[in-house]
Amino acid sequence: MKQICRIIIAMCLPLLLCDPAIAQHSGPYVGAFVGGNVLMNAKSSDNLGDFSFKFDPALLGSAVIGWDLEPGNPVGNGRIELEYTRRNNRLDKVKFVEGSFTGGGDVTADSLLVNFFGVLHDSGRWSPYAGAGFGAARIEASGLKVAGQPMGSGSNIVFGYQLGAGVDYALTDNLNLDLGYRFFSSIRPRFTEVNGHAFTMDYLSHNAVLGLRVGF
C-alpha cells in the first residue's frame, strides 16, 4: 500500500512543479467522480415528537455530462452540467428520550442536479471553481431498524440542491482532474413507520469528490 502511495506521489509531484500553459477547453464534456460523504445527524419527526438518526460515513459515485462555456462569453468563465450522484449511508444510531439505540438499514439518495460552476481561469493548469446546483433527489429508506426491531421504510422524490467548490487540474487540453467539495441537502423526505405513521427527516450531507472530466 505504501509503495502504491509513493508511486502516486511521484507521479503527481511533476504536476505540481511543472505548470506550462494549457488551452482552455470549451464545449461538451463528460466526467466521473468518486468520493466520500458524511450524512449529518438528522432530526426526525413524527406525530409523537422528535428523535434523531446518526449515519455511518460512506462512499459516493457520480457521473456528469456538461458544457464548458466559451471564453469571453457574456456570462463569464464556467460550466453547466447535469450530474447524477448516488449516496448510500447505513443507519448507525437512533436517539429517543430513553437514550441512543443501535440502528440498522440504509438511506440512499439518488440525485439528478443541474449544476452551475463559475471557474477562475488563468494561464496555469490550476483552476478553482465554485457553484451551485438544484434538481430532484429520490431518497429511499430501506429496512430501518432500532435495536434490531423494524422501524420504517419508504422512498420519496424531493427537491434537492447543492453548493460546491473545488479545483481543476488540467492534465491536457481536454482532460481535467477535479478535486472538490459538495454540500448536498434536500427538503425533508417523508417515510412510513412500521406502525403506519409518517415521519420526516433532515438530509444534510458533506461530500469530498475526486474525478476526471474529458472534453470533446
Next chain:
Amino acid sequence: MINLLCSGFIMMVLLSGCGWDGTPTRNNDFVPLTSIEIVAVPSTIAAHTSTTLTAKGNFSGIFTRDITDQVTWSSDSPSVAAFATAASPNRVTGLAPGTATLTATVGSVSATFKLTVSSATVTALAISPQTPTIAKGLNTHFTASGTFSDNTTQDLTFDVAWTSSDVTVATVSDDPGNKGIVQAIAAGTSTISATFGAVSGTTLLTVTEPVLQSITVLPANPSVLSLSSTDSFTATGHFSDGTTPDITSQVTWSSSNPAVATIATTGGAATTLSQGTASINATLNDVSGASNLKVTGGNLTSFTISPTATTIVILANNTRVRMTANGTFSNGSIRDITGAVQWTSADPSRASVTAAGGNLEWLTALAATQSTIITATITPFIPFTATLRVTAPQLLSIEFSPTILNLTAGTSSHLTVTAHFGDGTSQDVTSLSTLTSGDTAKATVAAGGFGTERVTGVASGTTTISATYTYNGITFSTQFPVTVMVTTRTLRTLTISPQISSVTAGNQVQFTATAGYSDGTSVDVTADTTWTIDNPNVAILADNVNQPGLVLGVDNGVAKLTASFGGMTPILATTITVTGP
C-alpha cells in the same frame, strides 16, 4: 459572482454544522414491551382506603419506562378492591376485607399484583404540617396520615374529607385531583379538618398579611450620560396575594458602584458620575430588585465656564445674567454641564447663583460691591472662579428689540427688553420684566427658554406688546410698545433638518423644523414644535424648554425623533443613529 457563490457556500456549510444536536421528545416504542412490573406502597390497605399503583414497563430488556398512564387496570375481585376513581385510573380502593388480584395490561403484555384489604379501623388522624403559618395569597398542601387498629399507618390524604372552619380566611380543596391543597384568602386563623368516618384530625392554620416576594425597579436598565441625572426610579412590590403596590418610598435605595452613579437612600433620581455600569437596588424586608444603569458619554476631562474666569462681570444691582459650564469628555464629546456644576457665591448677601431648571443658572446681583467671587466646582477638578462687580447706577429707560414683529399665526418669535443705565451700561432684563399683550386674541406672550420671552401669533390682526420693569422699587415702562402683525396662513408642509443624523454618545445635534405655507412662505418653527424621541436609552432631547430640537446622543442604537407642529398633521419622523458610548 465567484465571491457571492463562495460566501453563500461557506455560510451554508457553517449553518449545516454537524447536524441536529437537540433533545429528543419522542419515546422509543419500536422496541416491544416484554414485561410490566406493578409497584404499590403499601401492599396492604385498610377497607375504605385507597392507594395508587404505578406500572414500570420493561422493553425487551433494553430499557424501562414508567407506563402507568398507558396501562389498563382491572381487579379480579371488584367487591374487594376496585379502580373506582375516574380522575385517577391507577388508584385502587379497598371496599371489603379480602384479597384481590390487580392486573395491568398493555396490549398483550400484563402483570398482576396481589393487594390485601384488611379489616383494620382507623383510630387516629394526624394532619401535616401542624399549625402552619402562610401568607395571604399563597397555598400549601396538607396531608393526612391515619393510624389503624392493627398499629399500621397509611396515607389517607385522598380518602379523608377536608374542610376549613373559616373559608373567608382559607379554603381547602376536597376535589379528587387537589385533595388537601389550602389557599390562604385573608389574614386570620382557620381550623383545617380531615375526617375519615367518625375520626377527625385538625390543625390551626394562621394566615398572615401578604408578604413581599419580588421588587420591580423602573426605569429598567436605562442608559444615561455621565454628569447628568436619571429619571426618578420607582419600585413596585409584588406581594403574595397578587397585589403590586408602589413601594418607592418604603424601600432602601443603593448603588452597587458609587463611582459610576449615586442615589439617595430615600430614592429619586440617580446622579451619574463616570462611564460604566451600576446596579440601582431597592431593598425591603430582605427582598431586592435592581435596574442596571449604564452610564455613557465618557468621563469628564476638563471644563470651562461662561462668563470666563478672566472677565469681570459687571451687573447693576437687582439684575442677573446666565452662568454656563461646558465639559469635554474622554470620548471626545463636548456638552453643557451647567446643571452638574456646584455654583457658590463668596458673599451670598451681594450675589447669588440659583438653578432655574435644566441647564439654566442665574447669577443675580443683590447689593453693590466692588468685587465678589463666584466659584464653579466639579470634584476632582480645580474650581473655576468668576469675579462679579455689582454697581448701583440710575435706570434711564427700557426698550424693546425688535419693535415690529410680523408673525404667522401659530408661530412665535423672541422679544428682548434692554435696560439703559446712567453709567452708560445696558443690560438684558427680559427675564425680570413683565410683558403684556394688548390683545391676547391676536398674540400672546410666554417664557421662551433661558429667561427669554416669546410672542406667539394667535389670529390675524395687529396688537401691541408692552413691558414693565421694576428697578430699586421704581417701575419703568417701555416708551414704545412692540407692534405685532399676525397673518393667518395655511400650513402645507413641515420638514425636519437634517433628515438622518448620526451622532456620538454625549455629543449633540440641533434639528430644525420648517413650516411651508400655501403662499410660498416658510417659517422656522423649531421653538413652536413639539419634539419627542421614542427611545431615551439611545438619544434624548437636551432641554425641551430652553433648547427645542437639540438632541443628545446617549448610547448605541437607533431612535426616532418626531416633530409635530400646530396640532396638525403631518407628523414627521427622522432617524438618529448613535455610536459610542
